[in-house]
Amino acid sequence: MIWIEAFKMAMGAIRAHKLRSSLTLVGIIAGVASIIAVMTGISVIQTTMEQEMTVLGSTTFQVQKWPAGVNTDVDWRKIQQRRPITIANADAVRAKVKTVNLVGAELWRFGSTARFKDRSTNSNLTLCGGTKEYPPNNTHYVEFGKNITDEDVRIGRKVVVIGYRVAEELFPFIDPIGQVIKVDGRRYTVIGVFEEKTSALGGNYDNYILLPVTTFQRGYGMWDEGRGSERSVNMTVNAISAELVDAAIEETRAVLRLERGVAPRDEDDFTIFTTDSLIRSFNQATEGVKIGAFVIGIVALVVAGIGIMNIMLVSVTERTREIGIRKAIGAKRRHILLQFLLEAIVLCNVGGVIGVAVGFGLGNIVTLFTDFAVNIPLNWAVIGVVFCSSVGLAFGLWPAMKASKLAPIDALGYE
Numbered sequence: 001m002i003w004i005e006a007f008k009m010a011m012g013a014i015r016a017h018k019l020r021s022s023l024t025l026v027g028i029i030a031g032v033a034s035i036i037a038v039m040t041g042i043s044v045i046q047t048t049m050e051q052e053m054t055v056l057g058s059t060t061f062q063v064q065k066w067p068a069g070v071n072t073d074v075d076w077r078k079i080q081q082r083r084p085i086t087i088a089n090a091d092a093v094r095a096k097v098k099t100v101n102l103v104g105a106e107l108w109r110f111g112s113t114a115r116f117k118d119r120s121t122n123s124n125l126t127l128c129g130g131t132k133e134y135p136p137n138n139t140h141y142v143e144f145g146k147n148i149t150d151e152d153v154r155i156g157r158k159v160v161v162i163g164y165r166v167a168e169e170l171f172p173f174i175d176p177i178g179q180v181i182k183v184d185g186r187r188y189t190v191i192g193v194f195e196e197k198t199s200a201l202g203g204n205y206d207n208y209i210l211l212p213v214t215t216f217q218r219g220y221g222m223w224d225e226g227r228g229s230e231r232s233v234n235m236t237v238n239a240i241s242a243e244l245v246d247a248a249i250e251e252t253r254a255v256l257r258l259e260r261g262v263a264p265r266d267e268d269d270f271t272i273f274t275t276d277s278l279i280r281s282f283n284q285a286t287e288g289v290k291i292g293a294f295v296i297g298i299v300a301l302v303v304a305g306i307g308i309m310n311i312m313l314v315s316v317t318e319r320t321r322e323i324g325i326r327k328a329i330g331a332k333r334r335h336i337l338l339q340f341l342l343e344a345i346v347l348c349n350v351g352g353v354i355g356v357a358v359g360f361g362l363g364n365i366v367t368l369f370t371d372f373a374v375n376i377p378l379n380w381a382v383i384g385v386v387f388c389s390s391v392g393l394a395f396g397l398w399p400a401m402k403a404s405k406l407a408p409i410d411a412l413g414y415e
Contacts, residue, residue: 032355040363129216344396
């Protein structure tokens with residue numbers, strides 16, 4: 001019963017002092033909303049990234065010359081001096097590592113154009129020179145036609161598997177299989193079309209073309225003008241099972257160090273990463289933002305807490321006679337203390353609930369303009385409410401103690 005009465009009294013105090021209560025609630029709402037909005041926004045992006053990063057598959061990891069993810073703690077001059085990873089390195093891993101079953105090699109080029117008769121794509125095509133392992137290792141499979149083969153790679157055939165969007169642009173009314181297209185002026189025969197695969201992060205899953213890696217090398221050479229260095233192969237490696245991923249990574253590292261002549265005391269001259277390592281890198285990059293939002297929110301809540309304390313002190317003064325009457329008819333100190341503490345906590349949580357709702361809304365604004373999925377991190381809602389309760393308890397304690405210590409005779413005679 002006392003909880004219900006305390007809630008009614010708290011709501012009555014808010015209604016009786018609308019301006020004062022509103023200003024106090026604004027501080028609480030701002031503090032909670034700032035924390036919840038940032039955490040929600042990061043959660044939205046992180047959830048989408050986790051879904052996008054499963055492109056590698058749960059048992060697949062990648063080896064490349066360049067660091068992956070958003071890690072900024074990198075000596076790029078030192079990375080630039082690394083020797084490129086080669087197809088021979090991929091062949092060595094395929095032959096010597098017993099815990100893997102698929103080892104792919106990929107070379108990439110951006111900004112190409114494809115044509116078929118009088119139709120053409122924009123000049124933003126992505127080209128991948130790869131091996132037959134590309135589809136399974138990148139979880140992007142051929143829907144129509146067939147994939148490139150080991151023989152295509154060995155001979156260097158001028159064949160391609162095109163993305164879903166490329167097929168729509170060049171072949172809106174006819175079957176693309178067997179047709180000859182020009183990519184950057186070179187003629188290739190279409191042997192397959194990838195399944196449709198959209199990306200919330202803007203990835204070109206449907207806007208690219210796969211051709212044999214040897215054909216790519218003949219057509220574009222091994223010099224990467226964009227990086228100003230020799231092209232380096234991106235190696236995708238699929239472990240036999242999820243339980244063997246760690247062992248496969250270590251065996252791959254050992255084989256590559258031996259093949260590339262890395263001295264025992266020297267660090268790796270290549271980078272190995274998995275989906276989990278990319279997610280960890282993202283979390284590390286956003287750690288400062290999370291801490292900053294948390295600090296700002298706490299400061300706002302402390303300021304709001306001071307406002308709560310002032311409201312409660314004024315409320316104690318205005319209700320001195322009421323307190324005297326309650327004590328005169330048998331109310332104990334703990335009853336008065338509990339009543340005012342509950343009022344402070346309820347007042348804080350009214351603002352807290354509004355702040356959580358506002359924070360969820362602000363954090364999900366990005367989903368209105370992108371394909372990101374809406375995300376509601378309920379754990380942070382609980383944390384927000386707990387913080388509000390703590391603020392109410394901490395800053396309502398002094399007014400509550402002051403009210404509970406009033407002598408009935410003095411309180412009844414207060415004017």
